[in-house]
Amino acid sequence: MRIIAFDGDSELEDIPSLAIVIKAVPFEKSFVPAFFIQSPDDEHDMCIDELNALMDGIEIAQRSIDRILAFILKENFKQIDEKYQQKIDEIEDDL
Numbered sequence: 001m002r003i004i005a006f007d008g009d010s011e012l013e014d015i016p017s018l019a020i021v022i023k024a025v026p027f028e029k030s031f032v033p034a035f036f037i038q039s040p041d042d043e044h045d046m047c048i049d050e051l052n053a054l055m056d057g058i059e060i061a062q063r064s065i066d067r068i069l070a071f072i073l074k075e076n077f078k079q080i081d082e083k084y085q086q087k088i089d090e091i092e093d094d095l
Contacts, residue, residue: 016040018050
């Protein structure tokens with residue numbers, strides 16, 4: 001996989017290539033994933049390299065989401081630990 005920086009001089013939407021849209025759709029008090037692959041027009045010919053690049057992008061996005069989840073979980077555990085420590089301190093003060 002080759003990763004290059006996007007220069008930002010143009011809009012990603014203006015590049016005529018395949019795109020994947022993934023959304024978290026509300027379903028039964030939770031969320032389910034929904035996605036679609038979009039081509040720039042009906043005449044667009046897909047090639048293996050383009051599809052491989054999309055797969056690489058999905059893997060990069062997955063790692064980014066994993067890091068976000070790890071951060072959120074770490075913060076939640078930190079808050080739980082702080083509350084637990086406060087309860088222990090309160091109990092010790094009452095003794």
